[in-house]
Amino acid sequence: MKLIQPTFSILISTKNRLTDLAFTLDKIKYLLTQDGVECVVFDDGSSDGTHEYVKENFPDIQLQRNVVSKGYIFCRNKMLNETQSEFAISLDDDAHFITDNPLAILKAHFDANSVCGLIAMRIFWGLREPISKLSKEKSSRVQGFVGCAHIWRMKAWRTIPNYPEWFVFYGEEDFAAIQLFKKNWEIQYLSEVLVNHRVDVKSRKTNDDYTIRLRSSLRSGWYLFFLFYPITTIPRKMTYSIWTQFRLKVFKGDLKVLKIIGLALYDLLCAMPKVMKHSNRLSQKEYDSYQKLEAAKIYWQPEK
Structure with a gap:
């Protein structure tokens, strides 16, 4: 029982x-x-x-x-x-x-x-x-x-x-x-x-939902910047995030990522009222402590 x-x-x-x-x-x-x-x-x-x-x-x-x-x-x-x-x-x-x-x-x-x-x-x-x-x-x-x-x-x-x-x-x-x-x-x-x-x-990049996944991934990351990060850190984090997409994808010929970046920025703009309503910003001291923590362990690989 x-x-x-x-x-x-x-x-x-x-x-x-x-x-x-x-x-x-x-x-x-x-x-x-x-x-x-x-x-x-x-x-x-x-x-x-x-x-x-x-x-x-x-x-x-x-x-x-x-x-x-x-x-x-x-x-x-x-x-x-x-x-x-x-x-x-x-x-x-x-x-x-x-x-x-x-x-x-x-x-x-x-x-x-x-x-x-x-x-x-x-x-x-x-x-x-x-x-x-x-x-x-x-x-x-x-x-x-x-x-x-x-x-x-x-x-x-x-x-x-x-x-x-x-x-x-x-x-x-x-x-x-x-x-x-x-x-x-x-x-x-x-x-x-x-x-x-x-x-x-590896096959996810060739799936039909690749564009949706990348757009969602970018915008959610940007939501988090504006929800939680100290104001002074946001311009640098946004610049680095966008630059990474250019360096790893756009400059290597994946031009559709340009459109995805634009759509994700549009999503961010539309979500701003909700972002401001639910903001729970870290203090600079909290942010520094959080950044010192080990990153999430997402993928485990067996030892060869």
Whole structure:
């Protein structure tokens, strides 16, 4: 029998990715039978039979559904705000744990680190699991985390604003990370728990959504500058960001990036009222301390 108030919630948002979701659920189903564990799947307007599949094959999973898509950030906020668990694992529909019985490791780390508000896990990006799974990395405090696999101490989540739905795509994790920093919560990278994010990163540049991804990535980064960074640092950060796109892409023949830069700047201008409303600027001292933290560890590669 499940506990009324679970220790862990595994939260998955999905849309029209039934094959990926089914694979993930099969990989983590052994966790769902453990006491103190619940799973919520939020079907964000799928038309591929996702809702019916989960309902029939995983009746113990709590299933939510948007008939019309409202976006994955909306789904994330709703699931996080509704869970009564002590810890909430955010897992993409194309990601699964490689480490056996990861929940005990995660809880032990939280118990030993009272200022840890969020754990960022070690992530291997690839369509297949890595041959070597060992790592010599040590746990450390980092600036941010990857959306596809992380775990919240819900006490920390409740001290910060929701993910900004107006970001639409990209940047919301960094938004939350800086809010946590402002509230004196730490994000800690835990190498002991390995996750496989089943994505071919190299192929993304040839995907149809490459333009959308780059535009979203640029504008969200710029939103963050104006939301959080000291005013005096913003001109330099903006200049460097744009120059990097020219140096790495435009000057190498990727001329469509010129249009993307223009569109992202237009997005920034349109979003300025929201940016000013939600601004929570770091002091110069806070900014300097934040910059000294180790960057988010996004891609892990096995040692050769």
